[in-house]
Amino acid sequence: MPASDPAPARLTVALLGNPNTGKSTLFSALAGIPTRVGNYPGVTVEEKLGRFTYRGSEIELVDLPGTYSLTPQGPDEQVAVDVLHGRQPGVPRPDAVVIVADATNLERNLFLATQATELGLPLVVALTLTDVGRRRGRAIDSAELARRLGCPVIPVATPRGEGLTDLKDAILGTPTAGPPRPLPLPADPAHAHRPAAARTAIARYAAIERLLAGITSQIRPANQLPEDTIDRLLTHPLWGTLAFTAVMLAVFSSIFWLAAPLMDLISTGMDGLSAWVAARLPDGAIRELLVDGVLAGVGGVVVFVPQIAILFLFIAALEGCGYLARAAYLMDRLLVGVGLSGKSFIPLLSSFACAIPGIMAARTIENRRDRLLTILVAPLMSCSARLPVYLLLAGAFVPDVAVGVSWLRLPAVVLAGMYALGVAVAAAVAWLLSRTLFRGPPQPFVMELPGWRWPQAAVVLERAREAVWSFLQNAGTLILAVSVVVWALSNYPRDEVAIAADAEAALATGEPEADVESARRAAIQRGSILGRAGKFVEPVVRPLGWDWRLGCAAIASFPAREVVLGTLAVLYNLPPEEAEGTALERRLKAARWDGTDRPVFTLPVALSIMVFFALCAQCASTLVVIGRETQSWVWPVVTFTYMTVLAWIAAFATFQFATSMGW
Amino acid sequence: MPAPSASLDTIAVGNAARVLDIAGDDAVAIRLLEMGLTPGVGLRVLGRAPFGDPLELELRGYRLSIRRAEALRVAVEPA
Numbered sequence: 001m002p003a004s005d006p007a008p009a010r011l012t013v014a015l016l017g018n019p020n021t022g023k024s025t026l027f028s029a030l031a032g033i034p035t036r037v038g039n040y041p042g043v044t045v046e047e048k049l050g051r052f053t054y055r056g057s058e059i060e061l062v063d064l065p066g067t068y069s070l071t072p073q074g075p076d077e078q079v080a081v082d083v084l085h086g087r088q089p090g091v092p093r094p095d096a097v098v099i100v101a102d103a104t105n106l107e108r109n110l111f112l113a114t115q116a117t118e119l120g121l122p123l124v125v126a127l128t129l130t131d132v133g134r135r136r137g138r139a140i141d142s143a144e145l146a147r148r149l150g151c152p153v154i155p156v157a158t159p160r161g162e163g164l165t166d167l168k169d170a171i172l173g174t175p176t177a178g179p180p181r182p183l184p185l186p187a188d189p190a191h192a193h194r195p196a197a198a199r200t201a202i203a204r205y206a207a208i209e210r211l212l213a214g215i216t217s218q219i220r221p222a223n224q225l226p227e228d229t230i231d232r233l234l235t236h237p238l239w240g241t242l243a244f245t246a247v248m249l250a251v252f253s254s255i256f257w258l259a260a261p262l263m264d265l266i267s268t269g270m271d272g273l274s275a276w277v278a279a280r281l282p283d284g285a286i287r288e289l290l291v292d293g294v295l296a297g298v299g300g301v302v303v304f305v306p307q308i309a310i311l312f313l314f315i316a317a318l319e320g321c322g323y324l325a326r327a328a329y330l331m332d333r334l335l336v337g338v339g340l341s342g343k344s345f346i347p348l349l350s351s352f353a354c355a356i357p358g359i360m361a362a363r364t365i366e367n368r369r370d371r372l373l374t375i376l377v378a379p380l381m382s383c384s385a386r387l388p389v390y391l392l393l394a395g396a397f398v399p400d401v402a403v404g405v406s407w408l409r410l411p412a413v414v415l416a417g418m419y420a421l422g423v424a425v426a427a428a429v430a431w432l433l434s435r436t437l438f439r440g441p442p443q444p445f446v447m448e449l450p451g452w453r454w455p456q457a458a459v460v461l462e463r464a465r466e467a468v469w470s471f472l473q474n475a476g477t478l479i480l481a482v483s484v485v486v487w488a489l490s491n492y493p494r495d496e497v498a499i500a501a502d503a504e505a506a507l508a509t510g511e512p513e514a515d516v517e518s519a520r521r522a523a524i525q526r527g528s529i530l531g532r533a534g535k536f537v538e539p540v541v542r543p544l545g546w547d548w549r550l551g552c553a554a555i556a557s558f559p560a561r562e563v564v565l566g567t568l569a570v571l572y573n574l575p576p577e578e579a580e581g582t583a584l585e586r587r588l589k590a591a592r593w594d595g596t597d598r599p600v601f602t603l604p605v606a607l608s609i610m611v612f613f614a615l616c617a618q619c620a621s622t623l624v625v626i627g628r629e630t631q632s633w634v635w636p637v638v639t640f641t642y643m644t645v646l647a648w649i650a651a652f653a654t655f656q657f658a659t660s661m662g663w
Numbered sequence: 664m665p666a667p668s669a670s671l672d673t674i675a676v677g678n679a680a681r682v683l684d685i686a687g688d689d690a691v692a693i694r695l696l697e698m699g700l701t702p703g704v705g706l707r708v709l710g711r712a713p714f715g716d717p718l719e720l721e722l723r724g725y726r727l728s729i730r731r732a733e734a735l736r737v738a739v740e741p742a
Binding site: 068069071073104105106107108111138191194195197198201202205206231232235236237240241325329330332333334336342443444445446447448449450451 | 697719724
């Protein structure tokens with residue numbers, strides 16, 4: 001090694017750029033898998049750090065949120081500005097800034113770059129998508145641009161790794177190169193009456209036009225390349241909408257059906273593991289805690305992974321090729337009427353499979369207000385966990401008669417009605433919230449429709465991996481804790497004498513499927529804190545037509561809605577495995593109010609339960625994810641409260657109406 | 664003499680125009696200017712989403728979508 005080589009150094013370098021410039025691709029190409037991914041404290045802005053070594057120097061890469069401007073208008077810009085000024089706790093002030101600029105869109109990208117010249121930090125401009133630019137007939141004299149800007153300008157083509165070595169060399173050279181001079185902004189007296197920010201923006205574009213004069217060839221206008229034709233078709237009011245419907249059907253059926261076998265595999269695996277552990281431990285509290293509490297809880301967390309992974313693979317691919325913005329463009333009008341935006345569509349659609357990936361998908365909504373509103377109403381979409389409840393109750397208690405035509409049966413209509421109810425209530429809630437709690441100055445909807453390009457496999461996979469990992473790490477642990485606590489509450493305290501007596505009494509009634517073990521389980525649950533709570537809340541649920549067992553099952557289903565059937569099975573002295581079988585259906589039909597021969601489950605009660613479960617927030621995992629995604633405990637509490645109140649009111653109205661109609 | 668001015672919302676799909684002014688000085692106006700809709704810039708209306716809102720524009724070599732509410736604040740002259 002030559003003796004003149006500089007001593008190994010450590011550099012912190014910030015990656016700054018507009019959205020859709022290939023910044024993530026460049027990050028992966030430079031640093032590989034990030035060393036840290038999370039949120040900046042207190043805000044929902046993603047923090048992403050990476051590291052690489054080049055020529056003996058260790059370079060820490062800080063990926064700043066994609067932003068159009070350094071004028072702080074929202075939390076993204078604020079975080080970017082704070083990091084660049086060394087005001088962001090936990091992140092060292094960068095030694096240099098790499099501006100990622102899209103060569104096909106240089107004027108607007110240089111807006112941010114010229115703002116960065118005012119930071120007093122050494123800069124390197126990485127010119128991405130130069131290959132796309134060339135196809136559009138744009139040639140850029142990058143050497144002359146570098147001279148005029150006063151900092152290195154390196155064309156890179158990340159998929160092929162072109163220019164990466166030059167870029168790394170330029171980064172290493174920044175300590176000696178020093179910061180460039182700020183670009184002088186011409187003052188135009190014609191705009192003197194405007195506010196400073198507007199004057200600066202106008203002057204900046206004038207300066208950029210002068211900066212680029214003579215060193216770039218004009219970009220070819222639209223409608224000349226094949227992707228322009230594709231763009232016209234995919235944003236066409238009719239063809240675009242049809243294509244959109246097809247894409248959404250594909251996405252939705254994938255998270256619904258493609259994930260199902262994987263989820264079954266996880267369930268089977270967890271069952272096997274539980275059986276294995278159970279066989280190796282002596283009977284007792286430890287075994288129950290491990291098997292029914294911890295392992296069941298772990299299974300309940302891991303089971304979400306396939307849906308999250310599949311949805312984020314789709315989202316990253318659609319975002320990478322530029323379709324996500326077009327989808328938002330097409331759907332915007334439909335959603336803006338209820339106070340949401342076009343970007344809310346995919347998160348809400350995904351929530352029909354499961355609210356958890358749906359709420360996480362709301363990360364693609366840049367606008368904070370729209371994002372929060374979307375998160376708040378997403379759990380109202382009927383997720384797949386509600387389906388077994390609907391199916392059992394509609395199948396057992398809704399008369400199987402034709403509605404109009406012979407193939408349209410009433411249970412199917414009721415089922416569809418439950419889905420429609422969720423959508424209608426979500427629209428009403430979003431509309432109401434956007435006009436009350438979330439009222440404010442009009443939010444700019446200014447959305448770039450990025451150029452069409454092939455999504456990068458590395459970026460797509462990284463996005464899915466990141467989503468799964470952040471779910472397991474942040475939400476998973478808490479969901480596990482909640483399910484263990486609820487398990488304990490539904491199994492303790494245990495008064496063995498009372499349990500034995502209770503179980504014996506239940507067996508004495510001679511119910512056909514009851515066995516000693518099931519009766520004991522039921523007795524434990526009845527005597528537990530949750531069981532007693534069920535009796536305690538009976539006055540609250542009685543107006544809904546429910547008995548204490550139903551109240552108890554509703555409370556016990558807090559960890560996850562699907563638990564409700566298992567709880568009902570246990571409460572009716574059935575083994576929980578019978579939850580989806582006909583035995584439970586028969587038992588529910590046979591259930592009577594304590595001490596009478598009046599059946600508990602009638603059509604009004606079944607409808608009231610379905611409506612309650614359509615609207616309630618009985619899903620601890622969803623609430624935990626809302627807390628993590630919004631970085632606040634206020635929003636899960638708000639969500640739980642408003643949904644529970646709505647669910648109660650709607651169930652009450654349903655029961656009273658159905659009863660008064662004599663159904 | 665002032666140029667014959669119209670709002671961007673009135674420009675038919677496929678037609679070009681030149682920006683004259685952005686009304687207002689709030690965050691929306693600043694954001695529109697920062698995205699390159701500065702006085703003097705040429706643009707073209709590429710399309711409209713279903714129900715006519717939002718609009719797809721082409722300016723400064725890229726594509727931008729803005730809602731009608733924003734387009735109403737952009738004064739243009741047909742070009």
